[in-house]
Amino acid sequence: xxxxxxxxxxxxxxxxxxxxxxxxxxxxxxxxxPLRAFLxxxxxxxxxxAMVGVVGISSSSGAELDRTLSALGxxxxxxxxxxxxxxxxxxxxVDAEAMIERIGPVESVSAAxxxxxxxxxxxxxxxxxxxxxxxxxxxxLDLLSTVGATVRDxxxxxxxxxxxxxxxxxxxxxxxxxxxxxxxxxxVVVGGTRFTVVGILAPVPLATELDDAALVxxxxxxxxxxxxxxxxxxxxxSDESRLESVRSVLAGTANPRAPNEVEVSRPxxxxxxxxxxxxxxxxxxxxxxxxxxxxxxxxxxxxMVISVLERRPEIGLRRSLGATRGQVRTQFLxxxxxxxxxxxxxxxxxxxxxxxxxxxxxGWPVVLPAWxxxxxxxxxxxxxxxxGLYPAxxxxxxxxxxxxxxx
Numbered sequence: 001x002x003x004x005x006x007x008x009x010x011x012x013x014x015x016x017x018x019x020x021x022x023x024x025x026x027x028x029x030x031x032x033x034p035l036r037a038f039l040x041x042x043x044x045x046x047x048x049x050a051m052v053g054v055v056g057i058s059s060s061s062g063a064e065l066d067r068t069l070s071a072l073g074x075x076x077x078x079x080x081x082x083x084x085x086x087x088x089x090x091x092x093x094v095d096a097e098a099m100i101e102r103i104g105p106v107e108s109v110s111a112a113x114x115x116x117x118x119x120x121x122x123x124x125x126x127x128x129x130x131x132x133x134x135x136x137x138x139x140x141l142d143l144l145s146t147v148g149a150t151v152r153d154x155x156x157x158x159x160x161x162x163x164x165x166x167x168x169x170x171x172x173x174x175x176x177x178x179x180x181x182x183x184x185x186x187x188v189v190v191g192g193t194r195f196t197v198v199g200i201l202a203p204v205p206l207a208t209e210l211d212d213a214a215l216v217x218x219x220x221x222x223x224x225x226x227x228x229x230x231x232x233x234x235x236x237x238s239d240e241s242r243l244e245s246v247r248s249v250l251a252g253t254a255n256p257r258a259p260n261e262v263e264v265s266r267p268x269x270x271x272x273x274x275x276x277x278x279x280x281x282x283x284x285x286x287x288x289x290x291x292x293x294x295x296x297x298x299x300x301x302x303x304m305v306i307s308v309l310e311r312r313p314e315i316g317l318r319r320s321l322g323a324t325r326g327q328v329r330t331q332f333l334x335x336x337x338x339x340x341x342x343x344x345x346x347x348x349x350x351x352x353x354x355x356x357x358x359x360x361x362x363g364w365p366v367v368l369p370a371w372x373x374x375x376x377x378x379x380x381x382x383x384x385x386x387x388g389l390y391p392a393x394x395x396x397x398x399x400x401x402x403x404x405x406x407x
Contacts, residue, residue: 047293048347154182162217336388344380
């Protein structure tokens, strides 16, 4: 009698999907519904572009500030007249400049003195009340080099012009007076006397008060404008390594009798504070970008949920042909990740373009941290995973018969 071997039939093992297969089936929904996919990816792209652009523009602005401070130096200290106990404007001694020069680490000192009664007008026909906020200052010849200023047009005061009615206008002062260039026939009225405009300054980042000033020579200010010779602001350059020690003795050296009536400041600190304010504003804009990214993620989730509802027959057919729940989950999760990755890549490119364009327009160096671009792509993948998780799980739980029965 023959013995029949009744071995167990081989078990059917579901085919495993290779990464290439996952990408191919994940892209099916994007290819068949391109407009919907584009609009969903656009929402993610806007959020990423906003975040990358904000970080890039802020970093470029910071790099420009660092470049400016490197060029101008951070060792400039200003000593200015403060207030007396009665609230009146204090006066520094006439020899304050000479006393500060005796401080060892001080490398250079220059001074400017405000001539309070000398109003500046474009001509004698301008009403007296319309001064335009322009102040007249007597200036030392070395003021330009000490504060790191440059002449945009014309020349700076010299040993000859400081004794004659010649004036150098700050950038904003020239704009308010309507003086576009220095010339022998370009004249303004200073304290009732006509002065020839011999130069116009470029903006002075470390001494912005000079932008609104009309600068005349120290001798002509004393002889023609009634200047009393007392400086109102002293500008000092010191050894960087000993800057704080110099700062601590400046007030007492400039006005030994009343050091409390002297104010000492470091202009580069003001620029740094301005940058800190800008960074706080950057944080707000990053928050706006995060909200836009969240809205884009909700759009991706909405698209995937609708895709699951519309493709129930496809899901049922795949399940009937042997696709496992895990493979269905993988398909829809891959579709969500691809959708978000497209939006993220587009957003990074758009944000990079905006950063480069704005920085070049402003004349800044283009700086875009690598973590911003990499972080943008990683963030979109996280958003895509979260947005596609629920639709993918929902699709995998559909029974084949229920899905095929859907009209």
